[in-house]
Amino acid sequence: MTRKQKRLGLIGLAGLVLGSAVGLVLYGLSSSVTYFQSPSDIAEQQVAVGQRIRLGGLVEDNSVDKSAGSVILFRVTDQAETVPVSYKGILPDLFREGQGIIAEGYMDEKGVFNADTVLAKHDESYMPKEVYESLKDEGHWMEEEQAAAEQTSKVN
Template sequence: MKPLHRSRRLGLIAAAAVILGGAAWLVFAALEQNISYFYTPSKAQAESIEPGARIRLGGMVVEGSLAHGEGLEITFRVTDGEATLPVTYAGIVPDLFREGQGMIAQGSFNADGVFVAETILAKHDENYIPKELQGISHDAGSSTYTPPTD
């Protein structure tokens, strides 16, 4: 027969493990709803991303693709050297946002396959480029593409 204090201690340890496991599950479930994965245009085309799924799309703004619509709405195309996707955004763009420069947009695809950006981030200096986009020429119109190294 086991001593009473040993059984009580084992019960407390089991209860603590169940509580910690439940808390960890709740944290991961909450984080899953707020995670936005990073995609390049070619990766986004290869994956079957559901319309409305929140992601980050990064690449170079294609030269000659930036068009201003009504109010603060703009449309442009973004490329990674292999694929090009249309993007629309309504809002004030960062000062450094322009054609031929790197950018990351957070938003989702609509039913027509157009990426609807909620926020846009532009590179902050001449040396910045996201790790996933290293090897892409700053000339967004060029067809040279070197896959990123891990």
């Protein structure tokens, strides 16, 4: 073998190893990705039991039930559909009814979303981007809230 052939063989082998490493990393990351879903998306797509997703929407008025011991039950809505949520843990201080949230977890066999993380907005004019866009796309976003959100985005 000439030096040129050895060099080309080495470059080809390095490319193969690098391509394999990138493929393995992408395959490994694909199992940990969580997709954002609104209650309407969940109703339309019939999310698989046990599949990790992010559920976003508004906490439905008069739906928070803390009487089940350490488990907190509430419903998340996008004004069209509603999903019951079960959460075991400490809720954020700003969690309340009528507020935008994002919860991470999975759907169980009974159609209840089991959340292991709940994120709430940090002030009156902020709503998670995914929730805002979902509500706006479905026509459930109120004009005065939209003006406040646009004003906030100009500041940032």
